[in-house]
Amino acid sequence: MARFSISRWSTFVVLLVSIMAVGCLALAVDPAPIPEEYPDMICDRLNESYDPCGSGCGDLTCQNVRKNNIQCGRQCKEGCFCNRGYVRSRSGSCVPSYTCATFG
Numbered sequence: 001m002a003r004f005s006i007s008r009w010s011t012f013v014v015l016l017v018s019i020m021a022v023g024c025l026a027l028a029v030d031p032a033p034i035p036e037e038y039p040d041m042i043c044d045r046l047n048e049s050y051d052p053c054g055s056g057c058g059d060l061t062c063q064n065v066r067k068n069n070i071q072c073g074r075q076c077k078e079g080c081f082c083n084r085g086y087v088r089s090r091s092g093s094c095v096p097s098y099t100c101a102t103f104g
Contacts, residue, residue, distance in 0.1 A: 043080035047094035054081040059088035062100035 043050045056075020059082045082094035089095045 041078070041080060045080070045093060047083050047086045048080050049083055050079070051081045052078050054079055059094070060097070061088045062090070062095075062097075065097050065100060 041050055053076040056077045058077070058079075065087050082088055085097060086094040087097045087100065089100075
């Protein structure tokens, strides 16, 4: 009877160690490559954000906010762009488009 208990215990230990070894091997395998979610470019100005495919003509500005930039629609340029509803002022900051008369 004592032999049966030892045999059961050793079977349990072997099984447990095997499971742990398989788990360690699974963790050691290189995971699938993680897509680059964070660009090298950091957009830290207020009201602007990174866009991997922004307008090839750049941001709207107070000077061109009323113009129709159809020719820029198909171009793609990576960079920091003003958020929707904002335009680039002469000072380089992104301002609400309705304030263009003030900022120019």
